[in-house]
Amino acid sequence: MTNELQLSIVVPVYNEEDNIEPLYKELGGELDKMGYNYEVIVIDDGSRDGSYARLKAVHERDPRWQIIRFRRNFGQTSAMSAGFAAARAPVVVTIDADLQNDPADIPKLLAKMNEGYDIVSGWRMNRKEPFIQRRLPSIMANRLISRTTGVQLHDYGCTLKVYPAEVVKNVRLYGELHRFIPALASEIGVTVAEVPVKDRARRFGKSKYGIGRTFRVILDLVTVNFLLSYARKPLQVFGGFGLLMGGLGGLILLYLAYVRIILAQDIGERPLLLLAILLVILGVQMISIGLVAEMVTRTYHESQQKTTYVIREWLRDGAPVPTGNAANGKVSEVVPTETPTSIS
Numbered sequence: 001m002t003n004e005l006q007l008s009i010v011v012p013v014y015n016e017e018d019n020i021e022p023l024y025k026e027l028g029g030e031l032d033k034m035g036y037n038y039e040v041i042v043i044d045d046g047s048r049d050g051s052y053a054r055l056k057a058v059h060e061r062d063p064r065w066q067i068i069r070f071r072r073n074f075g076q077t078s079a080m081s082a083g084f085a086a087a088r089a090p091v092v093v094t095i096d097a098d099l100q101n102d103p104a105d106i107p108k109l110l111a112k113m114n115e116g117y118d119i120v121s122g123w124r125m126n127r128k129e130p131f132i133q134r135r136l137p138s139i140m141a142n143r144l145i146s147r148t149t150g151v152q153l154h155d156y157g158c159t160l161k162v163y164p165a166e167v168v169k170n171v172r173l174y175g176e177l178h179r180f181i182p183a184l185a186s187e188i189g190v191t192v193a194e195v196p197v198k199d200r201a202r203r204f205g206k207s208k209y210g211i212g213r214t215f216r217v218i219l220d221l222v223t224v225n226f227l228l229s230y231a232r233k234p235l236q237v238f239g240g241f242g243l244l245m246g247g248l249g250g251l252i253l254l255y256l257a258y259v260r261i262i263l264a265q266d267i268g269e270r271p272l273l274l275l276a277i278l279l280v281i282l283g284v285q286m287i288s289i290g291l292v293a294e295m296v297t298r299t300y301h302e303s304q305q306k307t308t309y310v311i312r313e314w315l316r317d318g319a320p321v322p323t324g325n326a327a328n329g330k331v332s333e334v335v336p337t338e339t340p341t342s343i344s
């Protein structure tokens with residue numbers, strides 16, 4: 001076995017004080033059993049309970065566990081982005097801190113990855129949560145996301161997933177987009193597989209989400225769809241509509257001109273005239289929006305990457321890391337993965 005890191009485990013934590021020790025025991029125990037060289041990157045997403053103190057104690061005991069502490073609660077997606085930026089191994093595993101995911105499932109996911117898949121997602125087949133509040137919205141959301149993004153997954157919401165580092169380092173995440181990584185990454189042609197995993201009931205602490213998440217996820221889906229299908233060619237979309245409307249308006253105006261000039265009838269009172277003018281104006285506007293959007297997307301793709309979070313402290317190798325830009329992983333474009341990363 002080499003000294004190279006093989007696995008980076010990314011764990012977002014928000015007010016999970018009673019879960020830290022069990023997490024360390026269970027996750028750490030499983031990882032040790034697996035025998036890889038690993039690092040665990042725990043992101044304390046602005047917890048207001050004793051989570052940080054417990055995490056610090058873990059770091060002092062086991063330097064393979066590094067702790068990134070946010071200045072405030074930036075959300076699970078930002079926490080995971082910080083973990084991705086900090087990850088040093090070629091394979092990244094994400095897992096919840098509340099032990100609803102079973103760390104013993106990690107080898108199954110890695111085995112699937114070694115079959116040649118890029119992203120392997122956990123699929124909680126037997127979910128332990130209430131049907132109406134949690135599972136039903138989740139089933140509907142998963143169908144909708146699968147259908148609209150074309151990446152068929154039963155369980156986008158399962159945090160337990162494994163990714164090649166270069167995939168997660170190159171997908172930029174806002175809002176609650178972390179669950180859409182497989183869909184967003186489909187843009188660069190990754191293969192995605194699912195493996196059934198255990199779902200367990202939360203033992204300590206409370207869930208951080210309510211039913212409102214469903215609506216935010218749906219809105220994020222609009223963003224994802226836009227990014228996946230139109231963001232690279234806005235003029236083709238807006239311009240298409242614009243040409244259609246403008247063209248229709250132009251035809252109606254031609255017809256009205258014929259009526260006015262050849263048939264010598266009055267057209268001033270005709271609703272059709274209003275419609276034609278509206279269509280032409282809308283058409284011109286659509287095309288202009290398309291052009292502006294083209295410029296905006298260029299800025300979007302070419303501008304410097306900024307993180308969506310601010311780090312307070314980052315403990316690694318027994319010493320604080322200066323945080324200025326430490327975690328602001330430089331990533332520019334989405335870069336295709338050359339070979340499926342796997343670990344052996």
Ligand code: UDP
Pocket residue numbers: 011012013014015016045073074075076079095096097098100206207208209
């Ligand atoms: N989490 C986080 N920041 C937040 C909300 C949640 O880091 O703003 C973490 C949380 O500590 C947990 C994971 O994200 O490790 C999943 O959250 P939760 O268990 O509340 O979600 P659920 O399992 O109910 O979907």
Ligand code: MG
Pocket residue numbers: 096098100202207
């Ligand atoms: Mg949970």
